[in-house]
Amino acid sequence: MPARSIIRKTIEIDKHIFDLEIYPRLVSWEVFPKTNDAALYAFSNKDKLNKTIQTNYIYEKRKK
Secondary structure, eight states: OOGGGOEEEEEEETTEEEEEEEETTTTEEEEEESSHHHHHHHHHTHHHHHHHHIIIIISOOOOO
């Protein structure tokens, strides 16, 4: 996949830092934890993490 079709962001959720790669053509993403604590947080709070990423980073918020 060409580099231009991947959006890379560094995000912080509950004091844990993650690298987020968004694939717009596939409407998919991957999360890479920066530290061991972030990996444990992601493993324990997978549903919360996915919901936060979907609402804040993947899908645009509607403008009124």
